[in-house]
Amino acid sequence: xxxxxxxxxxxxxxxxxxxxxxxxxxxxxxxxxxxxxxxxxxxxxxxxxxxxxxxxxxxxxxxxxxxxxxxxxxxxxxxxxxxxxxxxxxxxxxxxxxxxxxxxxxxxxxxxxxxxxxxxxxxxxxxxxxxxxxxxxxxxxxxxxxxxxxxxxxxxxxxxxxxxxxxxxxxxxxxxxxxxxxxxxxxxxxxxxxxxxx
Amino acid sequence: xxxxxxxxxxxxxxxxxxxxxxxxxxxxxxxxxxxxxxxxxxxxxxxxxxxxxxxxxxxxxxxxxxxxxxxxxxxxxxxxxxxxxxxxxxxxxxxxxxxxxxxxxxxxxxxxxxxxxxxxxxxxxxxxxxxxxxxxxxxxxxxxxxxxxxxxxxxxxxxxxxxxxxxxxxxxxxxxxxxxxxxxxxxx
Numbered sequence: 001x002x003x004x005x006x007x008x009x010x011x012x013x014x015x016x017x018x019x020x021x022x023x024x025x026x027x028x029x030x031x032x033x034x035x036x037x038x039x040x041x042x043x044x045x046x047x048x049x050x051x052x053x054x055x056x057x058x059x060x061x062x063x064x065x066x067x068x069x070x071x072x073x074x075x076x077x078x079x080x081x082x083x084x085x086x087x088x089x090x091x092x093x094x095x096x097x098x099x100x101x102x103x104x105x106x107x108x109x110x111x112x113x114x115x116x117x118x119x120x121x122x123x124x125x126x127x128x129x130x131x132x133x134x135x136x137x138x139x140x141x142x143x144x145x146x147x148x149x150x151x152x153x154x155x156x157x158x159x160x161x162x163x164x165x166x167x168x169x170x171x172x173x174x175x176x177x178x179x180x181x182x183x184x185x186x187x188x189x190x191x192x193x194x195x196x197x198x
Numbered sequence: 199x200x201x202x203x204x205x206x207x208x209x210x211x212x213x214x215x216x217x218x219x220x221x222x223x224x225x226x227x228x229x230x231x232x233x234x235x236x237x238x239x240x241x242x243x244x245x246x247x248x249x250x251x252x253x254x255x256x257x258x259x260x261x262x263x264x265x266x267x268x269x270x271x272x273x274x275x276x277x278x279x280x281x282x283x284x285x286x287x288x289x290x291x292x293x294x295x296x297x298x299x300x301x302x303x304x305x306x307x308x309x310x311x312x313x314x315x316x317x318x319x320x321x322x323x324x325x326x327x328x329x330x331x332x333x334x335x336x337x338x339x340x341x342x343x344x345x346x347x348x349x350x351x352x353x354x355x356x357x358x359x360x361x362x363x364x365x366x367x368x369x370x371x372x373x374x375x376x377x378x379x380x381x382x383x384x385x386x
Contacts, residue, residue, distance in 0.1 A: 013368050020342065022349055051375050056343045058324050060234045065247070067233075068225040071254050072218050079218075 010034060010041045015048050087181065094178030206270040214261060225254050228271055232278045238344065239282040239336055241329040249285065253278035275345050276355050279337060283356070286333035327377040335370035338363055 010031060017023050018031055035042050203223065204212075212220035232253055236246035257264075257277045264273055328336060334356075341347045341355060353363045 063230045063233045067229045068222040071225050072222040075218050
């Protein structure tokens with residue numbers, strides 16, 4: 001690409017690397033020496049330099065609107081929807097927990113309630129429906145009783161879920177807290193909330 | 199960085215702690231330069247404005263990866279350039295020329311009308327010549343001439359080999375020289 005011989009000229013790539021400041025001193029010094037003695041290469045270097053200047057001097061175009069406010073709004077909205085997603089999950093978890101606790105009470109108490117119903121005077125299909133539902137609930141309870149210890153061997157075979165049990169109360173308190181969080185009660189609202197929804 | 203307000207580093211720290219307004223201030227400081235990165239690569243104003251917004255949002259999401267001891271401006275411009283390159287590779291942008299009256303450039307020193315016209319024409323030709331380049335060549339021109347990255351920095355930013363960066367740059371410049379009819383004498 002470059003030679004001490006003045007009849008050999010410097011390649012365009014080398015000239016550009018020189019203008020870009022990408023040549024090591026070991027390569028730059030001989031190149032500069034050649035440029036001092038070679039008119040052709042000096043002219044080519046000057047032409048490349050002019051082109052570089054023409055490219056680099058492209059002026060900036062003014063922006064016609066302030067983007068800051070729009071971007072702040074977008075970021076606030078995204079954060080709001082992330083928070084909303086988390087709160088929705090909290091509310092869903094509270095409902096699930098509530099149904100689990102209440103459901104356990106219902107199905108535990110159902111067999112006792114069923115025994116107290118005045119079925120002698122009820123229609124046959126009503127009696128059939130109620131007895132079928134009791135049978136289904138019994139079957140589910142027996143199935144869970146056999147599967148539960150296999151899945152969760154370290155849990156007690158039967159949780160003490162009576163009305164005075166601390167488990168029940170812990171479950172209800174957790175439901176209440178999740179419901180409060182899910183509905184944003186007693187929590188500060190975001191400054192840019194659009195107020196259209198929760 | 200503004201001499202009157204907090205430093206960019208301080209604004210980044212406040213943004214990371216949740217202050218959206220601090221990021222808004224960073225946007226105000228760099229929106230014009232980022233917009234011009236997008237405009238040089240896309241050539242169309244509306245699309246460039248959208249990409250500018252997207253670049254700032256993307257930078258916000260990646261703020262954890264930014265070293266606040268480094269200057270914010272070059273980093274956000276690099277994010278913008280990469281974003282523009284991704285877009286260029288996916289879509290071919292429409293070629294709408296800038297509206298000369300609306301899109302005033304900042305010429306700086308007032309000039310005579312004739313000189314002003316010649317300058318405008320020259321600027322327009324350079325923009326068109328850059329827009330005519332393929333996306334990768336346009337990107338290396340942007341990163342070398344406007345963001346002043348070294349070849350090595352360009353290769354890291356674009357995940358290309360050094361030789362690819364060099365060859366794209368040289369081809370781009372030769373194409374520009376031809377389009378602008380710059381008389382670069384051939385090597386004899």
